Amino acid sequence: MRVDLSVNLAPHHKLELRLRNPIMTASGTFSNGLEIAKHYDVERLGALVSKGTTLKARRGNGVPRTVETAAGMMNAIGFQNIGVSALVSQIAPVWEKWSVPVLVNIMGETLEEYGTLAARLDGVPGVAGLEVNVSCPNVEAGGIEFGQDPRAAASVVREVAANTSLPFLVKLTPNVNDIRPIARAVEEAGAQGITVMNTVPALAIDVRRRRPVLANVFGGLSGPAIKPIALRQVYLASSVVEFPVVASGGAMTGTDVVEFVMAGASAVQIGTASFLDPSAAWRILDELEAWCLAEGLNGLDEIRGVARRRD
Amino acid sequence: MKSYTIEVTESQRLYGNTHLLWLVEPEAFFSVTAGQFVMAYCGEGWDPLLGRAISIHRRRVTADGRREFALLFDLVGRGTDWLARRREGDAVRIVGPLGRGFEVRERVQKMLLVGGGIGSAPLIWLADDLVREGREVTLVLGGRGTPQIFPAHLLPPEVELVVATEDGSLGETGRITGPFQRLLSWCDQAFACGPDAMFEALYRVVADSGLRKPVQGLLEARMACGLGICYSCAVFPKRGGVRLVCHDGPMFDLRDLYG
Ligand SMILES: Cc1cc2nc3c(=O)[nH]c(=O)nc-3n(C[C@H](O)[C@H](O)[C@H](O)COP(=O)(O)OP(=O)(O)OC[C@H]3O[C@@H](n4cnc5c(N)ncnc54)[C@H](O)[C@@H]3O)c2cc1C
Ligand SMILES: Cc1cc2nc3c(=O)[nH]c(=O)nc-3n(C[C@H](O)[C@H](O)[C@H](O)COP(=O)(O)O)c2cc1C
Ligand code: FES
Numbered sequence: 243m244r245v246d247l248s249v250n251l252a253p254h255h256k257l258e259l260r261l262r263n264p265i266m267t268a269s270g271t272f273s274n275g276l277e278i279a280k281h282y283d284v285e286r287l288g289a290l291v292s293k294g295t296t297l298k299a300r301r302g303n304g305v306p307r308t309v310e311t312a313a314g315m316m317n318a319i320g321f322q323n324i325g326v327s328a329l330v331s332q333i334a335p336v337w338e339k340w341s342v343p344v345l346v347n348i349m350g351e352t353l354e355e356y357g358t359l360a361a362r363l364d365g366v367p368g369v370a371g372l373e374v375n376v377s378c379p380n381v382e383a384g385g386i387e388f389g390q391d392p393r394a395a396a397s398v399v400r401e402v403a404a405n406t407s408l409p410f411l412v413k414l415t416p417n418v419n420d421i422r423p424i425a426r427a428v429e430e431a432g433a434q435g436i437t438v439m440n441t442v443p444a445l446a447i448d449v450r451r452r453r454p455v456l457a458n459v460f461g462g463l464s465g466p467a468i469k470p471i472a473l474r475q476v477y478l479a480s481s482v483v484e485f486p487v488v489a490s491g492g493a494m495t496g497t498d499v500v501e502f503v504m505a506g507a508s509a510v511q512i513g514t515a516s517f518l519d520p521s522a523a524w525r526i527l528d529e530l531e532a533w534c535l536a537e538g539l540n541g542l543d544e545i546r547g548v549a550r551r552r553d
Numbered sequence: 554m555k556s557y558t559i560e561v562t563e564s565q566r567l568y569g570n571t572h573l574l575w576l577v578e579p580e581a582f583f584s585v586t587a588g589q590f591v592m593a594y595c596g597e598g599w600d601p602l603l604g605r606a607i608s609i610h611r612r613r614v615t616a617d618g619r620r621e622f623a624l625l626f627d628l629v630g631r632g633t634d635w636l637a638r639r640r641e642g643d644a645v646r647i648v649g650p651l652g653r654g655f656e657v658r659e660r661v662q663k664m665l666l667v668g669g670g671i672g673s674a675p676l677i678w679l680a681d682d683l684v685r686e687g688r689e690v691t692l693v694l695g696g697r698g699t700p701q702i703f704p705a706h707l708l709p710p711e712v713e714l715v716v717a718t719e720d721g722s723l724g725e726t727g728r729i730t731g732p733f734q735r736l737l738s739w740c741d742q743a744f745a746c747g748p749d750a751m752f753e754a755l756y757r758v759v760a761d762s763g764l765r766k767p768v769q770g771l772l773e774a775r776m777a778c779g780l781g782i783c784y785s786c787a788v789f790p791k792r793g794g795v796r797l798v799c800h801d802g803p804m805f806d807l808r809d810l811y812g
Contacts, residue, residue: 273782277800281554293784301795308777308785313600315777319784322795466599494599517603517778518594519556519648 245534246541249288249508251486252371252409252434259343259371259409259434261288261509264499264542265527268490268513269294269347269373269413270319271464274333278520279340287523288509289343291373292329296348297355297362299325304457309446314467314492315514316444318458321349321378326362337368344368345411349375353388356398360405371408374398374433377415377440378462389415389440392427399431411488413437416468416475425479425487435486437511439475442468465514468492473505480506481550494522496529503542504549554780555581558646561639562621567707569700570628571671572637576645578612578620585609585622587679588654588746588771588804592779593624594646595632604648605632606776606799608675608746625674625703651779652803655679655769658742665740666692667733667755669747673703675771676746684709691715691736695729695747698722734758737766745807746771756811768807774798 252259267275269291275284284290302322309316324332329346337344346363350356356374363369376389376398388394395412402410412428414421416439425436441462446455454460472491480487489502490511499510515522539545563575592604610625626633639645657664657679664683668676673694683690691713696702698720705714715732716724725731729747733755737743743766745755752770759768774786781800788796790810796802 271783273784277781301789302784302787304789305787306775306785307787308775308783310601310603310777313598313602315602317777317783317785322784322787465602514602514777517780517783520554520778520780520782521556 245531245539247531247534249486249542251411251488251509255409255434257371257407257409259289261343262286263288263527263530264503264507264509265523265530266488266509266511267291267516267523268511269375271513271516274329275344276333276336278516282521282524285340285342286527287342289345289370291511292333292344292346293323294321294347294349294375294378295323295326295329295359296321297326297350297359299323299328306456307458309455309461311444311446311463312467314463314465316446316456316461316463317441318456318461320458326359330362330366334366334368340368343370345371345373347373347375347413349378353397353401357401357405360402360408360410364406364408369408371434372402372406372410373437374402374410374412375440377413386415386417389424390418392423395424396427396431399428399433403432409434411435411437413440413490414475414479415440416471416491417443421475421479422482425483429483429485433485435488435508436479436483437488437490438479439472439491442471464492466492466494469494469498473501476502476507477505477550480547493526496526496533499526499530500533500545503546506547506550508546554649554651555579556646556648558644561641561643561645564637564640566637567625568702568704572626572628572633573610574624574626574636574639574645575613575621576624576647578622582620582622582650585650586654587682588675589650589652590675590779590803591624591647591649591651592776593632593636594648595635601631603777604779605636606779608771609650609678610674611678611681625671625677627671648779652799653801655744655771655804657683658767661741662688663739663741664688664690665733665736665743666690667729667743667745667747668692668694668703669729669751670696670701672745672747672751672771674746676744677703677708679744680712681709684711689713691740693717693729693732693736728754730754730758734762737762737764740766742766743768744771745769749773752807753811756807759807760812769804770807770810772798772803772805
């Protein structure tokens, strides 16, 4: 027997966003999927999310770009990417042959750039939806500043919505006093869902060189170390919105996924875990299925948000 | 490239601060080339979290027909310390084989191999292979002192060995750029592995010599994945752009980086 783990991340959108199961890859932790697809069957996953894509190609930050920390790591890649045009002409045609939905993660430096990016990706075969990044801690302009204020976030949502017919999620930062007003603003402005959360802004210091380790000084913390933070943010955000909340932050096992679903998540992104093992997303999916079978669940709806119930 | 949990068959401090580990080779390693590497996962649980990139140092088939490969590494921190404490029968998880290895030209005879410090690790297997193919191999090893130099008696006897130490305790006194400069005109193709600064010095020697000798270098970079999916291991060629050491390399023609 198999459990039905399918989930629709855009039930009210005309194109919908149907996933075979709730296991997605996280932006920037799976490149654009082509490397891993040579070795593993990406079609089994719920959805893939592209590397963060900008209008023009970017070389990214200097090195070191990553550093290991206690049960985690920090990164400041600085949006190295091939730019939206090359993505559309070289990568999307490959995605088109896959049945797994691919979301393109976009990041603009200005409000207009978000709109232009959305327009460039509209109707591109192989692109099932967007994930709008208003939470990147590692760039000078754009990114996080749009995600720390409900009005700014809502204006990005309206700009994207005006330029695309695709369903889209908005990826939020944990680096705010209260994520709830931002989540609500994004829902009201017309996004189909949110991804909670991006990395946690952090610092590592090299005592020998007496300087920050990363060339960018600050970086984003990810991995198992941030899971408790992500769980809280998912719990808070999903308590105030009706639309799907996709969890991201430290998921390493099937049990972690169950925890995120119990906090209110509809799907869970696998990020840093893939660095340790390229087949992590598949293993986690197997573990989730096994857990559901052992618990006699028919679907994840039976446990979604249960940890928030007070009865 | 896959994740394998494999058994240690031999573990010993080989020289100085350098440890040798023999492991059972997964079948998929059949077609690996010298210069490719693995990510080795150190410890249980998620701390330390990331893999350690280690080159494949040597390969062998045991008397009972088992294929094995070796890792040769310096003890520098938590990860390599954990690896060095593995004993025969212990399990280690690795992901591999990874990256693009050396590309040896077919009809050339005179091969110059240059290793700085632990950079000798991947060159030993290359030397094994080249000697077996009947080519002439000169191996230049350099380091601060004797404890950094791979033991001569463990090399195939056909290899011509040149050693240079900075403290003069073994071989010539000085850096490997000296012998490299001398031997450059002799060789048909050269292969190098060592610290970053060494590559730039080697490239200068080649450029100044006016000889158009192809030199392949095996680069090092801070890696999080080793798989081409995180973009941590960037290297910036002088001519512009950005390459990923784990995916586009670790083997690069030095001209493509410094030219
Ligand atoms: C392609 C490649 C092949 C390599 N092959 C070998 C080899 O054959 N033998 C060998 O001794 N070493 C090799 N290295 C270097 C080796 O990866 C580091 O010495 C090792 O990661 C140190 O880990 P640690 O936990 O002991 O040290 P720590 O300093 O505690 O490590 C902390 C973090 O820094 C990273 N790090 C530290 N030093 C280096 C380094 N020099 N290069 C890249 N990352 C580093 C670690 O991976 C870890 O994430 C190679 C590196 C690369 C990129
Ligand atoms: C190396 C690296 C690169 C990342 N790049 C992006 C990116 O381009 N866009 C984005 O929205 N998030 C990016 N992220 C954030 C991840 O998608 C994810 O939200 C975060 O790492 C937390 O999840 P994890 O703990 O499972 O990794 C990146 C994370 C890492 C570690
Ligand atoms: S180490 Fe991740 S891309 Fe090279």
